[in-house]
Amino acid sequence: MGNVYVFDHPLIQHKLTYIRDKHTGTKEFRxxxxxxxxxxxxxxxxxxxxxxxxxETPVTEASCKILSGKKLGLVPILRAGLGMVDGILRLxxxxxxxxxxxxxxxxxxxxxxxxSKMPSDIGERELIVIDPMLATGSSASEAIRMIKxxxxxxxxxxxxxxxxEGIERVQKDHPDVDIYVAAVDEKLNDKGYIIPGLGDxxxxxxxxx
Numbered sequence: 001m002g003n004v005y006v007f008d009h010p011l012i013q014h015k016l017t018y019i020r021d022k023h024t025g026t027k028e029f030r031x032x033x034x035x036x037x038x039x040x041x042x043x044x045x046x047x048x049x050x051x052x053x054x055x056e057t058p059v060t061e062a063s064c065k066i067l068s069g070k071k072l073g074l075v076p077i078l079r080a081g082l083g084m085v086d087g088i089l090r091l092x093x094x095x096x097x098x099x100x101x102x103x104x105x106x107x108x109x110x111x112x113x114x115x116s117k118m119p120s121d122i123g124e125r126e127l128i129v130i131d132p133m134l135a136t137g138s139s140a141s142e143a144i145r146m147i148k149x150x151x152x153x154x155x156x157x158x159x160x161x162x163x164x165e166g167i168e169r170v171q172k173d174h175p176d177v178d179i180y181v182a183a184v185d186e187k188l189n190d191k192g193y194i195i196p197g198l199g200d201x202x203x204x205x206x207x208x209x
Contacts, residue, residue, distance in 0.1 A: 003175070003178045003179060004162075004178075004179045004180075004181065004184070005043075005180045005181070006181055006182070006183065006184060007180065007181070007182050009039060009043065012039050012040065012182050013182070015032050016036060016182050016183060019032045019033060019036065019160065020196065020197070020198045026204065026205070026206070026207040030083060033083045033084060033087070033201075033205060034084070035087060036087070036160060036182060037083075037084035037085075037086075037087030037130075037158075038087035038090055038091055040158060040182065041088040041091045041158075044128065044156065044158060045091070045092070048067055048069065049067070049068050049069040050065040050066065050067060051065065051066060051067075051068035052064070052065060070154060071094070071095075071096075071125045072092055072094070072095040072125060072126050072127075073096045073098060073119050073127045073128070074092075074095050074097045074098070074127075074128050074130060075097075075098045075099070075100060075118070075127055075128065075129045075143065076097070076099060076100075076131070077129065077130065077131040077139055077140070078100065078102070078115065079202045079205075079206065080131060080205060081131045083132065083202075084130050084132060084158070085130065088128070088130070096119040096121075096125065098116075098118035098119055098122070098147070099115065099116065099117050100116050100129075101114045101115030101116065102114070102142060102143060104136070104192065110138045110142075111138040111141070111143075113142065113146065118147065118150050122147065122150055122151050122152050123151035123152060123153055125152075126156070127147060127154065127156070128155075128156050128157075128158050129143055129144060129147070129155060129177075130158050131143075131157075131158075132159060132161070132198075132201035133160065133162075133194060133198075133201050134157070134159040134163065134166035134170065134179070135163050135165070135166050135192055135194050136165060136188065137165065137168070137169025138169065140157060140159075144177055155174070155176075155177050156178050156179075156180060157170060157177055157179045157180065158181075159179070159181045159182075160201070161181065161183050161184075161185055161194055161197060162181045162183070162184050162185070162194075163184075163185055163186075163187060163188045163194045163195075163197075164184065164187065165188050166188075185197055
């Protein structure tokens with residue numbers, strides 16, 4: 001699938017099973033999404049560059065490594081993307097957080113923007129666009145288009161579950177964006193929901209319908 005990376009870590013797959021389960025309540029669902037986001041952040045940052053530094057330990061001087069290169073930024077797509085932010089920030093607390101508000105038109109299934117707020121130095125950051133579900137791909141594609149227009153130069157996409165249709169849409173519109181997912185599911189139904197999926201991630205995160 002080209003620039004698509006599927007995380008098969010046992011802990012991610014174990015927790016994803018309970019996220020999918022319709023009997024998982026809001027509190028547990030939210031906690032599991034938070035935990036999986038942290039695990040995915042660990043994987044997605046594996047290729048971050050390092051630089052050598054020297055530090056004084058209680059015993060002697062040591063040659064060590066710290067992160068170097070671009071600063072990071074997180075861009076959750078409202079509202080469901082918010083459920084993954086805190087888990088990532090626990091590992092990358094210095095990352096700045098932008099927000100994009102989009103909703104999917106129930107008739108056209110296309111994304112409609114209603115809000116955006118980005119870091120002022122967006123062009124200097126490695127951005128991770130976050131949404132639990134990559135279904136039709138219209139919201140993700142529109143979000144990426146928007147932040148490119150604002151000056152973003154380096155973008156990755158992080159999702160829990162993706163449909164082949166959504167992956168194809170993002171790859172077609174933004175071939176320069178890598179996609180990181182915990183699972184690629186079978187297909188979309190006629191309402192644009194991922195099958196088997198996990199239902200509506202926003203509703204399950206926040207207990208609303």
